[in-house]
Amino acid sequence: MARKQQFLSAEWTDRFRESYAKLQANEQKSVDHVCLAIIKGAVTPGMRRQPIGPEKYYNGARINGGDRIVHRITGGTVFFMDIVAHDQINEYGRR
Numbered sequence: 001m002a003r004k005q006q007f008l009s010a011e012w013t014d015r016f017r018e019s020y021a022k023l024q025a026n027e028q029k030s031v032d033h034v035c036l037a038i039i040k041g042a043v044t045p046g047m048r049r050q051p052i053g054p055e056k057y058y059n060g061a062r063i064n065g066g067d068r069i070v071h072r073i074t075g076g077t078v079f080f081m082d083i084v085a086h087d088q089i090n091e092y093g094r095r
Contacts (some may be wrong), residue, residue, distance in 0.1 A: 008039050009077040019083035030063045031083060038071060038078055058092045 012020075020031060037044045038061060049061040052070070058081060060068040070081040070092045084091070 005040065008041070008073065010035070010039050010080065011077060012080045013082065015082045016080045023083070027063070027067070031069065034061050034063055034069055035080060038069075038073075052089055052092045055094050057094075060089050060092070 020028060023031065034044060034047055037047060038049070043049070047061050049059055052058045052060050058070050058072050060070055062068055063083070066086045068084055068086060068089050070084060070089070072079045072081065081092070
């Protein structure tokens with residue numbers, strides 16, 4: 001018998017929604033794929049999910065070569081905060 005998979009609840013901030021709306025359709029598809037993997041607790045090739053230093057309050061997950069999904073998992077819920085370019089990820093290094 002297959003194990004029942006646990007999914008995280010998900011919340012999206014307005015900032016995340018705004019960033020998502022600015023993406024092209026193929027980029028949105030990549031974001032959808034990575035967000036679903038995070039919700040399912042799965043790993044996708046190249047996702048490289050890791051804490052954002054120095055405080056490590058938020059995590060970043062790679063969407064493609066340059067963009068990252070900023071998120072935080074707390075108490076069974078993943079909060080999707082923003083989609084940023086790799087060189088902007090340090091803005092989320094502190095709370």
